[in-house]
Amino acid sequence: xxxxxxxxxxxxxxxxxxxxxxxxxxxxxxxxxxxxxxxxxxxxxxxxxxxxxxxxxxxxxxxxxxxxxxxxxxxxxxxxxxxxxxxxxxxxxxxxxxxxxxxxxxxxxxxxxxxxxxxxxxxxxxxxxxxxxxxxxxxxxxxxxxxxxxxxxxxxxxxxxxxxxxxxxxxxxxxxxxxxxxxxxxxxxxxxxxxxxxxxxxxxxxxxxxxxxxxxxxxxxxxxxxxxxxxxxxxxxxxxxxxxxxxxxxxxxxxxxxxxxxxxxxxxxxxxxxxxxxxxxxxxxxxxxxxxxxxxxxxxxxxxxxxxxxxxxxxxxxxxxxxxxxxxxxxxxxxxxxxxxxxxxxxxxxxxxxxxxxxxxxxxxxxxxxxxxxxxxxxxxxxxxxxxxxxxxxxxxxxxxxxxxxxxxxxxxxxxxxxxxxxxxxxxxxxxxxxxxxxxxxxxxxxxxxxxxxxxxxxxxxxxxxxxxxxxxxxxxxxxxxxxxxxxxxxxxxxxxxxxxxxxxxxxxxxxxxxxxxxxxxxxxxxxxxxxxxxxxxxxxxxxxxxxxxxxxxxxxxxxxxxxxxxxxxxxxxxxxxxxxxxxxxxxxxxxxxxxxxxxxxxxxxxxxxxxxxxxxxxxxxxxx
Numbered sequence: 269x270x271x272x273x274x275x276x277x278x279x280x281x282x283x284x285x286x287x288x289x290x291x292x293x294x295x296x297x298x299x300x301x302x303x304x305x306x307x308x309x310x311x312x313x314x315x316x317x318x319x320x321x322x323x324x325x326x327x328x329x330x331x332x333x334x335x336x337x338x339x340x341x342x343x344x345x346x347x348x349x350x351x352x353x354x355x356x357x358x359x360x361x362x363x364x365x366x367x368x369x370x371x372x373x374x375x376x377x378x379x380x381x382x383x384x385x386x387x388x389x390x391x392x393x394x395x396x397x398x399x400x401x402x403x404x405x406x407x408x409x410x411x412x413x414x415x416x417x418x419x420x421x422x423x424x425x426x427x428x429x430x431x432x433x434x435x436x437x438x439x440x441x442x443x444x445x446x447x448x449x450x451x452x453x454x455x456x457x458x459x460x461x462x463x464x465x466x467x468x469x470x471x472x473x474x475x476x477x478x479x480x481x482x483x484x485x486x487x488x489x490x491x492x493x494x495x496x497x498x499x500x501x502x503x504x505x506x507x508x509x510x511x512x513x514x515x516x517x518x519x520x521x522x523x524x525x526x527x528x529x530x531x532x533x534x535x536x537x538x539x540x541x542x543x544x545x546x547x548x549x550x551x552x553x554x555x556x557x558x559x560x561x562x563x564x565x566x567x568x569x570x571x572x573x574x575x576x577x578x579x580x581x582x583x584x585x586x587x588x589x590x591x592x593x594x595x596x597x598x599x600x601x602x603x604x605x606x607x608x609x610x611x612x613x614x615x616x617x618x619x620x621x622x623x624x625x626x627x628x629x630x631x632x633x634x635x636x637x638x639x640x641x642x643x644x645x646x647x648x649x650x651x652x653x654x655x656x657x658x659x660x661x662x663x664x665x666x667x668x669x670x671x672x673x674x675x676x677x678x679x680x681x682x683x684x685x686x687x688x689x690x691x692x693x694x695x696x697x698x699x700x701x702x703x704x705x706x707x708x709x710x711x712x713x714x715x716x717x718x719x720x721x722x723x724x725x726x727x728x729x730x731x732x733x734x735x736x737x738x739x740x741x742x743x744x745x746x747x748x749x750x751x752x753x754x755x756x757x758x759x760x761x762x763x764x765x766x767x768x769x770x771x772x773x774x775x776x777x778x779x780x781x782x783x784x785x786x787x788x789x790x791x792x793x794x795x796x797x798x799x800x801x802x803x804x805x806x807x808x809x810x811x812x813x814x815x816x817x818x819x820x821x822x823x824x825x826x827x828x829x830x831x832x833x834x835x836x837x838x839x840x841x842x843x844x845x846x847x848x849x850x851x852x853x854x855x856x857x858x859x860x861x862x863x864x865x866x867x868x869x870x871x872x873x874x875x876x877x878x879x880x881x882x883x884x885x886x887x888x889x890x891x892x893x
Contacts, residue, residue: 298457318551321610335593440723443765456486463812469710470691471550471758473610473718477566477600479590480558481869482579483617485521485536485683487660488553491683492523492668496546508887520661535559537778539569541760548687552747552760558596560881566600567814572718577682578614579605580638582630582657584623590637598641599883602799605646606876606886612647612688613654614638615682619674620659628676631657631783654685694757695721699784701869703816703862704777709770712742715779716762717817720871722765722781725754732768734788734860739768776818778862784874788860793828793891795877803846811884814856815875820861822877825854852890865887 320839476484492498503519510519515534524540540555554573556566567780570576576599580585590597616634619626647653647749652841657677658665664673666682680688700722707715724730728741743764746752755761763779780786798805809824831836831850845851866873866888 269354280801287328297710298458318445325580336611336659339427350459367396369859382447392715403476411610416509420763438650443642469545472686472689472692473552473554473572473574473758474555474686475556475569475575475604476577476579477556477604478569478579479581479586479596479600481537481586482558482581482590482597484558484621485524485540485555486518486665487577487579487615487617488542489520489523489656490542490660490663490666491553492542492544493520493544494663497544497685498523517661524553537562537565539565545640546683546687551686556600558600560594560596560599563596563599563603563878563881563883564814564819565608566641567603568817570604570609571703571816571871572608572705575686575689576601576604576609576612576741578612579617579660580614581618582616582624582634582635583618583621584630585616587634591641597638598699601642601881602645602646602886603876606874608870608874610647611654612642612758613656613685616655616657617660619657620662620664626673628674631677650707656680656682656685658682681781692758695869696757698722699781699786700724700728700779701786701864702761702779703818703872704773704775704779705817707773707775709768711771712764712766713768713773714764715773716760716761717779718760719755719757720816721757721758721869723754723759724779729782730765731785732773733778733780733783733785735772736785737768737772738782741885742766742767776815776816776820776861786864788862789862789892790857791854791893792824792857792889793852793893794862794887795831795850795852796845796877796885796887798845798847798885800882801847804846805884809880811877811879813855813861813865813875813877815861816872818861821858822855823858828852828854854893863892865889 289712381407414862456851466528478484489498493500493503505524506522507516510516510522510531513531515531518531518534521536522531522535524542525536526540528538530537535555538554538555539557542553542555544553555568556569578597580597581590589595600614614635618624618630619631625628637648639653643649656665656679657674659673660666665672665677667675669681671678697875698721701720702714702717702724703718703720707713724741725746726741730740730741731738741763744752744755745762745764747753748761749762752761777787805824806827807824810821811824813822827841827843827845830842830845831837831852831854835853842851862872863875864872867890868890873889875887875889876883877887
């Protein structure tokens, strides 16, 4: 009886086993693997017959094998059999299994510190939760390698990021939209000095403006020839082609007027662009069309200009036609000043014409007539205006003077004058602002424009406003369409963008720093000056707004104040305004437009209103609503 009392009943054994199996306090087995370690592949001792039995048993991961273990008490249990412990009489088999397991199976654990394999020391067995086996017995016969059943663990997700302790952090790309990455776009003093050293020659954008047939394109072409940007052979080719077309005197202009329409008509249609440099500076020529039908193209060029060259013909009759009412000399000079061109070089061209023959009296007459108008347009005659006589066709006084032709003029040549102009303030260490002036598709999406502030380089993250489309700068092209390492504010560049399609871009959109984009708005307040209006202007009036590269229809919602000549505001809003008056008004745009307050960035804060082919008003943004 005493012997029977020492033997546990089957129910008692089941309770003990269940208590071990369902021990919630047991630590969960977690393999100590690093993410960067190679995957664990178990290796087996094929010479051990018991291991073969062990592997075969694990291939049958199903319920039938579990039931077989309950009836076969003497069979060696496998790891999978711990899901359901045997119910034989006698001592608990779990400790016995722990003693036999190291002799039957020696799993190889790959060392993380060495490529050599090491034998894992025996660890206390952990009873996992019971999980149903999903693989049927038939599918296990197709396996070429034995499958070892593993205790239930929580495997790492394939897409989960590695832990910070095991994998070094990757630096974020420059230009990211996160605040931390935004600091990377801010230049240190050393980086700013490095960029300035890379672009050691100061860059100026010079726009040639004036009435049609004043000689702007001819002057620009001769500058390119005299500075070596167009070689003699190419110029001889242009001369031959122009002679065959019956346009022999136009061959110099063909260096800028490149399309067939412009060469056939002898008129510039689009704002041409060319590049030259001197020993001191780099220049981009912006050749604006002189015809009144192409004023919008002239406005796009003026928005990119730093210096203006007003070309006036000295030929009798031509100056009067261009300067009197209806001519483009007046309008171009005023629009250039409106777009921020503070310094104006007035070149009296065609002084070699037979009707002039370098007559000083004709030169003085033109200077006297044009100066009062330029002063009324906002130019200071003493500091902002420079007059000089030239011949765009023969090249006299462009690069070299000719004292025998003009003994009465001893001043500087045109290129010497450009080299001595005051430097232009650049906002290099500021958020990127690049209004889109052109776009096309060529081995990717290409956009072009002038950098108003900041800098740009390949790999930089940017955002297109107002669409809020994020993209990346793939390539930067300089003045000669060659790849460059970087470009800074003041440069007119082309960019190949990655992550955006050409149809998503419109002229007037602005590429901005990803962390500090400009604001796209439809309602804004502006200070307005009425320069030409047939009738009074009242709320509800609509016109076409030209601001940087954008052309947008706007509506005058209401007047806020009327301003006197001293800049004082009226308390009550006016009911209407007329020519010559100044006011503050609220405008509503048909679509969101990228602008800034004039006090923040003048290039994005000044605009022109045009209606029926005429300039009605000029203004500057004072508030964004």
